Amino acid sequence: MPAGWLLLLVLLIAALGYGLGRRRALVSAGGNIRVLHSLPAAYGWNVAMAVLIPSLLVLALWSFAAPRVIGAMVVPLLGAGEGEVSLLMGDVRRVAEGLVRLGVDVSTVAPEGLRERLGEVGIALGQDVSPATLAAAARYDVLAARSDWLMTVLVLAIALGAAAWTIRRTTSALRARNEVERGVLGLLVAAALVAIATTVGIVLALISNTIKFFGLYPATDFFFGTTWSPSFGGGSELGILPLVWGTLYISAISLLVAVPLGLLSAIYLSEYASPRVRAWAKPMLEVLAGIPSIVYGLFALLTVGPALLVVFGDGGLGIMQGGTAVITAGLVMGIMLIPFVSSLSDDIINAVPQAIRDGSLGLGATPSETIRQVVIPAALPGIMGAILLAASRAIGETMIVVLGAGAAARLSLNPFDAMTTITAKIVSQLTGDSDFNSPEALVAFALGMTLFVVTLALNVLALWIVRRYREQYE
Amino acid sequence: MNDLRLFERAQAVDETKISAKGVNVHYGAAHALKDVSVEIGDRRVTAFIGPSGCGKSTFLRCLNRMNDTIPSARVTGRIELDGQDIYDPRVDPVQLRAKVGMVFQKPNPFPKSIYENVAYGPRIHGLARSRADMDAIVEKALRRAALWNEAKDRLNAPGTGLSGGQQQRLCIARAVATEPEVLLMDEPCSALDPIATAQVEELIDELRQNYSVVIVTHSMQQAARVSQRTAFFHLGHLVEYGETGQIFTNPRDPRTESYISGRIG
Ligand SMILES: Nc1ncnc2c1ncn2[C@@H]1O[C@H](COP(=O)(O)OP(=O)(O)O)[C@@H](O)[C@H]1O
Numbered sequence: 001m002p003a004g005w006l007l008l009l010v011l012l013i014a015a016l017g018y019g020l021g022r023r024r025a026l027v028s029a030g031g032n033i034r035v036l037h038s039l040p041a042a043y044g045w046n047v048a049m050a051v052l053i054p055s056l057l058v059l060a061l062w063s064f065a066a067p068r069v070i071g072a073m074v075v076p077l078l079g080a081g082e083g084e085v086s087l088l089m090g091d092v093r094r095v096a097e098g099l100v101r102l103g104v105d106v107s108t109v110a111p112e113g114l115r116e117r118l119g120e121v122g123i124a125l126g127q128d129v130s131p132a133t134l135a136a137a138a139r140y141d142v143l144a145a146r147s148d149w150l151m152t153v154l155v156l157a158i159a160l161g162a163a164a165w166t167i168r169r170t171t172s173a174l175r176a177r178n179e180v181e182r183g184v185l186g187l188l189v190a191a192a193l194v195a196i197a198t199t200v201g202i203v204l205a206l207i208s209n210t211i212k213f214f215g216l217y218p219a220t221d222f223f224f225g226t227t228w229s230p231s232f233g234g235g236s237e238l239g240i241l242p243l244v245w246g247t248l249y250i251s252a253i254s255l256l257v258a259v260p261l262g263l264l265s266a267i268y269l270s271e272y273a274s275p276r277v278r279a280w281a282k283p284m285l286e287v288l289a290g291i292p293s294i295v296y297g298l299f300a301l302l303t304v305g306p307a308l309l310v311v312f313g314d315g316g317l318g319i320m321q322g323g324t325a326v327i328t329a330g331l332v333m334g335i336m337l338i339p340f341v342s343s344l345s346d347d348i349i350n351a352v353p354q355a356i357r358d359g360s361l362g363l364g365a366t367p368s369e370t371i372r373q374v375v376i377p378a379a380l381p382g383i384m385g386a387i388l389l390a391a392s393r394a395i396g397e398t399m400i401v402v403l404g405a406g407a408a409a410r411l412s413l414n415p416f417d418a419m420t421t422i423t424a425k426i427v428s429q430l431t432g433d434s435d436f437n438s439p440e441a442l443v444a445f446a447l448g449m450t451l452f453v454v455t456l457a458l459n460v461l462a463l464w465i466v467r468r469y470r471e472q473y474e
Numbered sequence: 475m476n477d478l479r480l481f482e483r484a485q486a487v488d489e490t491k492i493s494a495k496g497v498n499v500h501y502g503a504a505h506a507l508k509d510v511s512v513e514i515g516d517r518r519v520t521a522f523i524g525p526s527g528c529g530k531s532t533f534l535r536c537l538n539r540m541n542d543t544i545p546s547a548r549v550t551g552r553i554e555l556d557g558q559d560i561y562d563p564r565v566d567p568v569q570l571r572a573k574v575g576m577v578f579q580k581p582n583p584f585p586k587s588i589y590e591n592v593a594y595g596p597r598i599h600g601l602a603r604s605r606a607d608m609d610a611i612v613e614k615a616l617r618r619a620a621l622w623n624e625a626k627d628r629l630n631a632p633g634t635g636l637s638g639g640q641q642q643r644l645c646i647a648r649a650v651a652t653e654p655e656v657l658l659m660d661e662p663c664s665a666l667d668p669i670a671t672a673q674v675e676e677l678i679d680e681l682r683q684n685y686s687v688v689i690v691t692h693s694m695q696q697a698a699r700v701s702q703r704t705a706f707f708h709l710g711h712l713v714e715y716g717e718t719g720q721i722f723t724n725p726r727d728p729r730t731e732s733y734i735s736g737r738i739g
């Protein structure tokens with residue numbers, strides 16, 4: 001039975017269970033709700049949850065594990081070496097799927113002409129179907145059908161069994177409300193675990209591929225190399241320093257733009273602007289935050305770069321070779337970050353209690369003295385947090401850099417030179433036609449890992465600063 | 475000799491520091507203060523009493539133009555400090571507030587050290603010429619607020635780390651450090667325990683030597699203990715204003731009588 005139908009059936013059993021559980025509770029109380037330990041609906045939910053949780057869990061786990069287990073079981077039929085298995089298994093799955101769509105008897109079908117017939121039902125293959133592949137695919141179908149059947153029986157048995165057991169337990173004294181509460185708690189914990197497990201999984205994948213990369217390319221050359229020149233023919237130099245430099249340079253310029261402008265506009269908005277100005281200025285700023293970064297990239301490439309070139313290029317001061325440069329990307333990224341800094345800082349400044357503003361004004365301080373000496377110091381931890389958040393956005397930003405900063409990995413002090421960043425190089429290393437096991441492709445994971453560590457360090461630093469200030473001020 | 479001093483004292487008593495005539499305050503459409511006229515004497519303590527919401531804080535905030543910070547508030551009428559209209563466009567509210575200090579109902583120390591809290595006002599008004607000067611000002615203010623003994627060993631600790639009563643005394647020290655001529659106190663003891671309250675009352679009595687003090691209080695005993703004159707507000711009106719002894723022993727208005735005997739409140 002397809003998983004969709006099975007799911008529907010389980011839901012139906014749960015719904016029936018809800019009704020029966022509720023009825024039974026009412027009946028056992030003689031129709032008097034006051035005798036019941038819990039509200040009637042709680043008894044219903046208790047049954048429904050007892051049905052849904054285990055059966056859906058089994059359904060999910062089985063659907064996840066079955067293709068892998070079956071795949072492992074048919075691999076020996078292919079008689080292929082380690083390297084080809086993953087490629088061939090792709091074909092096996094597609095052929096197996098195609099055979100089901102054709103509706104042929106898997107024990108009699110012949111490999112000749114099969115590729116064309118599969119093509120007609122929408123399964124495109126890169127090569128003719130070999131007898132070994134066909135045999136594996138046929139076996140795959142048999143095993144899949146068996147697994148499907150087993151899963152259906154198991155899930156339905158669990159659903160019905162749980163329903164029967166829980167309905168039997170339902171009496172007026174059953175603490176259904178507490179059991180439902182426990183079930184809800186379990187669901188919440190499970191949701192949290194999924195989030196954590198995903199994070200851990202991503203980090204583990206990063207780490208394992210990074211280790212693989214360092215097996216092929218020396219770590220010291222990676223971390224201390226000053227040249228970045230990948231060549232897919234081999235003999236690449238993959239030093240990260242030019243990329244780190246480019247990343248930091250562009251981020252620094254963008255923060256130099258975003259922090260003063262963002263902070264000053266936040267101060268204006270929260271302390272000086274009349275409610276009318278605030279009512280339209282704040283949403284306007286927040287619209288800036290909603291613009292996709294690719295649009296900023298276009299803006300850098302088509303507007304800011306050429307404009308800078310007019311002033312600093314050959315026609316002007318002659319210190320800028322092309323429109324794509326550190327300064328271009330930095331300026332545009334700074335504009336992108338203004339709403340981040342201003343919106344967060346505005347909220348933080350607004351959270352400073354009016355009472356301490358009054359205290360300062362009541363001593364004869366001017367509004368700007370009050371802001372500089374009382375409001376900003378009180379809001380500083382939050383503002384630092386906002387700035388570090390902006391910094392980690394700047395470091396992780398990709399599109400503006402790809403379009404605005406150029407592609408040359410270069411260690412240079414001149415902000416009018418083209419440079420590139422870690423993120424931009426991750427993109428270019430993975431978008432080529434490369435073998436995923438070569439150091440040139442795997443280096444992307446090492447770059448990603450470095451980025452991750454830097455961002456994590458920034459966040460930890462932000463937390464540390466915030467905590468230190470909080471101790472001082474609270 | 476004795477007669478002479480009596481004479482001097484009588485002179486001081488008659489001087490008016492603040493005179494308010496026909497003051498009305500609206501918050502948007504709400505009429506919060508209705509035609510209030512009061513003369514507040516120099517070097518004495520004036521108490522404002524009355525049930526909650528009757529406009530005591532509103533009136534107090536008129537006296538140093540703190541209502542300017544509330545967008546919806548509109549003040550009309552005339553208030554003079556030493557004969558000068560404080561709502562005159564030529565008067566800078568910032569300078570006015572340096573002369574008319576304020577202590578708020580809830581302690582509101584700045585998130586700074588105890589020292590910096592007290593030094594804040596003198597610093598923005600340039601009252602100290604040297605570090606030693608400032609040290610002296612801070613010590614004097616803390617002593618007057620009866621906080622010196624508790625705070626002298628932790629001047630660099632955050633002011634927000636003090637207990638509620640200590641925080642309020644810090645706010646008082648902060649206010650007196652700028653040497654205002656008038657000190658407005660809006661229920662300064664409502665968050666304090668009896669011991670701290672007694673200390674603050676002692677301080678108010680001492681401040682009277684140099685300043686005029688206006689105190690809003692909910693405690694009739696407190697008004698009777700510290701003030702020389704008492705004003706009773708009710709529903710935005712100033713119902714009765716006179717010598718404290720007279721207000722409490724022989725009120726003229728029946729509403730005052732009911733309030734102090736606990737029948738309205
Ligand atoms: N910021 C404000 N905005 C609008 N109305 C206010 C504001 N402050 C006080 N009021 C109103 O003005 C009246 C007097 O308040 P207030 O002066 O605080 O009274 P009191 O200090 O005597 O308890 C009350 O009705 C109150 O609701």
Ligand SMILES: [Mg+2]
Nearest residue numbers: 530531532660
């Ligand atoms: Mg009040």
